[in-house]
Amino acid sequence: MIRVEEVSKRFRDYTVLDRVSFEIPDGKTTVILGPSGVGKTVLLKIMAGLLAPDAGRVYHDGNRIHFGRFADPRAETGGLGYVFQGGALFDSLTVAENVALVLEETTRLSRAEVRSRVSEALRRVGMAEHAELYPRALSGGMTRLVAIARALVAEPRCVFYDEPTTGLDPAIRERVSTMIRELREQRTRLQVVVTHDLDAARLLADSTYMLRAGKLVRADNVRKEDYEQAYA
Amino acid sequence: MGADWTSIPWVSAIVAPIDYLAFLVRVVVGSWDPRRTWARFIAQLSVHGAGAIPVVIITSVFIGLTTAVQTTYQLMGVVPKYFVGMGVGRLVLIELAPVLTGFIVAGRSASAIAAELGAMRVSEQIDALEVMGVDPYRYLCLPRVLATCIGLPVLVVVTEVVAIFTALIIAEMMLDVPASVFTYGVTHFFMLRDFTGGIVKSVLFGLLIGTSGCYYGFNVHGGAEAVGRAATRAVVLSAVLILLVDFVIALVFFKT
Numbered sequence: 001m002i003r004v005e006e007v008s009k010r011f012r013d014y015t016v017l018d019r020v021s022f023e024i025p026d027g028k029t030t031v032i033l034g035p036s037g038v039g040k041t042v043l044l045k046i047m048a049g050l051l052a053p054d055a056g057r058v059y060h061d062g063n064r065i066h067f068g069r070f071a072d073p074r075a076e077t078g079g080l081g082y083v084f085q086g087g088a089l090f091d092s093l094t095v096a097e098n099v100a101l102v103l104e105e106t107t108r109l110s111r112a113e114v115r116s117r118v119s120e121a122l123r124r125v126g127m128a129e130h131a132e133l134y135p136r137a138l139s140g141g142m143t144r145l146v147a148i149a150r151a152l153v154a155e156p157r158c159v160f161y162d163e164p165t166t167g168l169d170p171a172i173r174e175r176v177s178t179m180i181r182e183l184r185e186q187r188t189r190l191q192v193v194v195t196h197d198l199d200a201a202r203l204l205a206d207s208t209y210m211l212r213a214g215k216l217v218r219a220d221n222v223r224k225e226d227y228e229q230a231y232a
Numbered sequence: 233m234g235a236d237w238t239s240i241p242w243v244s245a246i247v248a249p250i251d252y253l254a255f256l257v258r259v260v261v262g263s264w265d266p267r268r269t270w271a272r273f274i275a276q277l278s279v280h281g282a283g284a285i286p287v288v289i290i291t292s293v294f295i296g297l298t299t300a301v302q303t304t305y306q307l308m309g310v311v312p313k314y315f316v317g318m319g320v321g322r323l324v325l326i327e328l329a330p331v332l333t334g335f336i337v338a339g340r341s342a343s344a345i346a347a348e349l350g351a352m353r354v355s356e357q358i359d360a361l362e363v364m365g366v367d368p369y370r371y372l373c374l375p376r377v378l379a380t381c382i383g384l385p386v387l388v389v390v391t392e393v394v395a396i397f398t399a400l401i402i403a404e405m406m407l408d409v410p411a412s413v414f415t416y417g418v419t420h421f422f423m424l425r426d427f428t429g430g431i432v433k434s435v436l437f438g439l440l441i442g443t444s445g446c447y448y449g450f451n452v453h454g455g456a457e458a459v460g461r462a463a464t465r466a467v468v469l470s471a472v473l474i475l476l477v478d479f480v481i482a483l484v485f486f487k488t
Binding site for chain 2: 050070077080081082084090091105106150
């Protein structure tokens with residue numbers, strides 16, 4: 001379970017998060033909804049331990065997350081899967097090396113086991129035949145698929161997705177949505193999806209929140225008109 | 233919600249050196265893992281050590297030529313000719329080779345490291361390492377810092393050999409100082425402390441160059457412009473720290 005308590009964040013005079021508190025239960029997929037620029041990614045990064053809040057606390061399974069140079073996020077979060085909006089693939093590594101990195105650096109698996117798990121992860125996202133390409137040779141959609149494979153290959157307990165379906169062609173968008181839905185059905189992972197896409201939110205979410213004016217409000221069955229009205 | 237105190241110039245002036253030192257400690261002490269670092273260290277040594285050899289050789293030739301001409305100009309007619317060899321040898325070993333090679337490596341490697349890590353910061357690759365549980369200080373910084381620490385002393389030795397040999401040649405051919413006399417001056421007045429002092433300096437210079445590049449690369453906030461700024465700052469900080477440490481080492485090793 002992830003618990004966020006009284007988290008605030010501001011950039012200069014702009015308050016992005018204003019004493020936000022909520023909980024995300026294990027095995028559930030939670031969607032945080034809102035248009036671009038409202039602070040969804042900021043909240044996601046704070047929850048992942050990547051960005052220090054100005055105030056407030058974040059807990060993963062009761063462990064308080066510490067921020068800063070000497071913090072050890074892995075010990076506190078247990079290792080996360082995080083799909084960045086731009087992919088954040090390592091451009092000096094091939095697709096297969098990108099996916100293998102987390103296993104090579106954080107586990108003691110044999111090379112054969114790493115290869116096998118990487119192949120399986122790439123096969124699941126339909127990128128097995130592109131394993132030897134470098135990220136610069138991939139389209140935006142392919143990059144997102146590899147990023148998903150990388151996030152899932154170590155079988156993390158929590159997976160965070162930053163706008164996972166934004167900017168993708170319909171086929172890849174459907175493939176990404178299906179994968180997140182399948183993981184949701186398994187009920188073994190805590191998933192957090194931030195998106196501005198109401199249709200995607202309806203498709204993926206067990207519970208939905210809307211971020212507006214720094215506050216997070218529950219919005220499980222929000223109608224399109226109400227969503228648009230909220231940010232008008 | 234706290235204000236961003238580091239945006240106040242005098243606070244920043246106090247905080248920045250402390251932050252840099254904390255970064256240095258985090259890289260060198262906090263992320264030590266030879267088993268996982270070795271392969272990347274070798275790759276970085278190839279880039280920041282072996283890759284710098286051509287430019288270091290070219291520079292060393294001119295260091296040798298200029299030092300021989302200047303030393304001869306200063307000493308000729310005042311003292312015996314073998315003092316030209318002594319002057320060139322000791323000047324190169326103690327001062328010119330470590331400091332000038334340090335500047336070359338600072339210009340080449342500190343900027344490259346800052347730009348590379350800065351681009352990785354901007355494209356969230358460093359964030360990706362952190363969330364995966366891969367220590368970015370160990371994965372990215374430690375191999376680069378070790379490479380500059382180990383690579384720079386080797387480059388300094390290359391500079392010393394090439395510069396003194398070049399000085400010997402020009403002394404023989406153009407300055408009316410026979411090679412045997414020049415060599416006598418170099419070897420007779422050679423002191424091990426001169427050589428070790430230069431090497432100790434270069435290890436410290438390498439540490440400062442590597443950490444300056446990593447520090448500014450890691451702290452990039454913004455886009456391409458911020459990456460360029462980080463590269464410039466890394467070179468400037470390296471150069472200033474090289475001169476500062478050079479003075480401290482002079483006091484420790486060479487003060488009579």
